[in-house]
Amino acid sequence: MRRDVFQAIADPTRRAIIALIALQSMTPNAIAENFDASRQSISKHLRILTECELVGQEQQGREIFYSLKIEKMKEIDAWLEQYRKIWETRFDQLENVLSTIKKQTK
Amino acid sequence: MRRDVFQAIADPTRRAIIALIALQSMTPNAIAENFDASRQSISKHLRILTECELVGQEQQGREIFYSLKIEKMKEIDAWLEQYRKIWETRFDQLENVLSTIKKQTK
DNA sequence: TATATATGCAACTTTTTGGTTGCGCAAAAA
DNA sequence: TTTTTGCGCAACCAAAAAGTTGCATATATA
Numbered sequence: 001m002r003r004d005v006f007q008a009i010a011d012p013t014r015r016a017i018i019a020l021i022a023l024q025s026m027t028p029n030a031i032a033e034n035f036d037a038s039r040q041s042i043s044k045h046l047r048i049l050t051e052c053e054l055v056g057q058e059q060q061g062r063e064i065f066y067s068l069k070i071e072k073m074k075e076i077d078a079w080l081e082q083y084r085k086i087w088e089t090r091f092d093q094l095e096n097v098l099s100t101i102k103k104q105t106k
Numbered sequence: 107m108r109r110d111v112f113q114a115i116a117d118p119t120r121r122a123i124i125a126l127i128a129l130q131s132m133t134p135n136a137i138a139e140n141f142d143a144s145r146q147s148i149s150k151h152l153r154i155l156t157e158c159e160l161v162g163q164e165q166q167g168r169e170i171f172y173s174l175k176i177e178k179m180k181e182i183d184a185w186l187e188q189y190r191k192i193w194e195t196r197f198d199q200l201e202n203v204l205s206t207i208k209k210q211t212k
Numbered sequence: 213t214a215t216a217t218a219t220g221c222a223a224c225t226t227t228t229t230g231g232t233t234g235c236g237c238a239a240a241a242a
Numbered sequence: 243t244t245t246t247t248g249c250g251c252a253a254c255c256a257a258a259a260a261g262t263t264g265c266a267t268a269t270a271t272a
Contacts, residue, residue, distance in 0.1 A: 010116035
């Protein structure tokens with residue numbers, strides 16, 4: 001079973017869950033209330049998010065609070081980094097072209 | 107058919123294609139040579155990447171060159187931005203805690 | 213203690229996805 | 243002009259994923 005961050009964030013419901021628990025941890029029931037989906041369906045998404053270590057659990061009596069493990073999000077950031085470099089370079093090149101044109105028209 | 111950037115980058119082969127054409131545009135055959143996968147399989151991935159506008163095509167005779175539309179990658183960056191804020195805040199809070207401890211031990 | 217609540221897990225169904233095969237078309241080469 | 247090459251597209255298949263249903267279990271509550 002492929003279970004990485006990229007696969008985890010591919011699903012829109014999971015991205016919504018991530019957004020929801022980003023600031024405070026929540027129980028599956030509380031999370032499910034925000035969606036049309038059933039509790040079981042949300043539970044399954046939570047399991048996937050847990051398996052790829054994007055969220056963590058904390059048991060409190062019979063309730064389980066899920067929270068975002070923000071550290072894991074940095075993995076996506078790290079992947080993006082190489083492309084960020086490219087678009088910054090391209091922007092610089094555009095800058096150069098523009099300033100050359102400017103000089104010529106002077 | 108759901109076709110967004112997040113779904114596009116979920117597949118490892120597609121991420122590899124993105125990395126491959128990030129710097130120079132390539133034909134499907136040339137791309138496929140870098141994988142075990144068949145040309146048709148790669149073609150299908152290219153179609154998905156094209157549909158979500160992550161890559162662009164340019165016909166040159168009977169060859170078609172595919173290139174990365176780096177602008178689209180910024181969409182992922184924009185999505186990450188909100189979480190980047192969170193992890194920076196948490197880091198600041200940690201900093202505060204640490205400096206408080208430091209002061210107390212002085 | 214009996215009942216209600218919060219949750220996970222396994223089995224099953226449906227949908228989606230990734231891959232292959234075969235075909236057609238247009239451009240280049242022979 | 244015939245053949246080869248580069249490619250897309252549609253049809254099919256198998257595997258994976260998403261969702262549903264029906265439990266089982268543990269913790270609260272009456």
